[in-house]
Amino acid sequence: MRLKSQYIFVIGVVGVLALYFLVRAVAGGGHAPNRAAAKPAAAASAIPSVQVKLTPDEVREYDVVLRGRTQATRTVQVKSETSGVVAATPILQGTVAAKGTVLCRLAVDARQAALDQARASFKSMQLQQQANAELSRKGFRSPTQLVQGQANLDAAQAGVRAAEIALKQVDIRAPFTGVFDHRDAEVGSYLSPGQSCGTMIELSPLLVVGDVPETEASKLHVGATAAATLVDGHTLAGRVRYVAHDADPATRTYHLEITSPNPQLVVRSGLSADVRIAAGSGPAHLVPVSALVLDSxxxxxxxxxxxxxxxxxxxxxxxxxxxxxxxxxxxxxxxxLIVVGQSYVADGQKVRVAMAR
Incomplete structure (x- = not known):
């Protein structure tokens, strides 16, 4: 028996619908659990992961670090106290000179003759005063005459002293032990009082000077230990002798001076130095450079x-x-401390933590 075409159509529609619901049931039943499981997985993946390193604190000496330079403790222009022509220059410039060494010698001229004359006058006054004293005991000199004679004797003695000083002033001497760094007068030069023979610099002890930022100045005090590494490789150890209390208005820094022994005078003035000054102690942490970040x-x-x-x-x-x-x-x-991922998280953010290897 052959089916009519309308029955065939109905059977086809029913078959298609049955197949549709079957497929939907199979597909829906398989995907529902996956979607339920995906929600926690998505939530978990939204929390970033970081790697941390447990970093303890340690007590460590604090140092103030700055750039400085060496400087002579004293720099003095040695000047003439009298006038005259330079007759000798016994010391070469750049030479170490002990205190009292003659740097320039002026011509004596008539100074020796003036001293001889003053001494002769003093001797004459001495004899005259002795005679006055003898006559006074015999009643032939009044007390006033005796006092006047003593005054003349004292004046003659002062004249001798003045002549000795004038003669001594022809030798221009080093005021301290140091380096005769520069000569200003040569043989034949005429010096008036106040004109310079040359420049002396004192290099032992030696100064290391620098400027401290205003944020660090309060940490330093006189007597603090310091070390300086010079550009030529030498190292110096010393102590702070001065910290300014008034800042430079242009740089807002405070001048600092460190004194250091330099017995052999091997370290020169004007050398650049990296300076470290002890500024107490306190807790500190050692962190990798890569862990440093900037906040907003x-x-x-x-x-x-x-x-x-x-x-x-x-x-x-x-x-x-x-x-x-x-x-x-x-x-x-x-x-x-976050050592991996620190640049990809924000303050207050929840994170998953793993220890760094």
Whole structure:
């Protein structure tokens, strides 16, 4: 028996609908659990992962670091006290001269004759006063005449002293032990009182001078130990002898002076130096340079994970750079420092934590 075409159509429609619901049931039953499981997975993937390193605090000496230069303790122009022609220059410039060494000698001229005359006058006055004293005992000289004779004797003695000083002044001597660094007068030059023979500099002890930022000045005090590494490789050790209390209005820095022994005078004045000055001690953390970040305000610091598993930021100050990292202050106690992923998380953000290898 052959089916009519309308029955065939109905059977086809029913078959298609049955197939549709079958496929939907199979597909829907398989995907519902996957969607349910995907929600926690998506939520988990939204929490970023970071790697941390447990960083303890240590007590460490604080140093103030600055650039400085060596400087002579004293620089003096040695000047003539009298006038005359330079007759000799016994010391070459650049030579070490002990205190009292003759740097320039003026011509004696009539100074020796003036001294001889003053001595002769003094001798005459001595004899005259002796005679006055003898006559006074015999009643032939009044007390007034005796006093006048003593005054004349004292004046003659002062004349001898003045002539001796004038003669001594022809020798222009080093006022302290140091280097006769520059000569201003040569043989044949005429010097008036106040004109320079040359320049003496004192290099032992030696000064190391620099300018301290206003943020560091309060940490320093007179007597603090200091070390300087010079551009030529020499190292100096000394102590702070002066810290200014008034800042330079242009640079807002405070002048500082360190005194250091230089017995062999091998270190010259004017050399650049890297200076480290002890400024006490306190807690510090050693962190990798890569862990340093900037916050939204532009402050330099580090990010770490707190007890609530959230990111926190702490501003720090660099104390010292070493091959193993930088020592910083500003942190308290052991912290879980973020060393991987610190640039991709924000303050207060929840994170998943893994220990760095």
């Amino acid at each position: 305000a532009g402050r330099q610091g580090v990010r770490y994970v707190n007890d609530a598993e959230r990111v926190a930021f702490a501003p720090v100050k660099i104390l010292e750079e070493t091959p193993g990292g930088v020592w910083v202050s500003g942190l308290s106690g052991p912290i879980r």
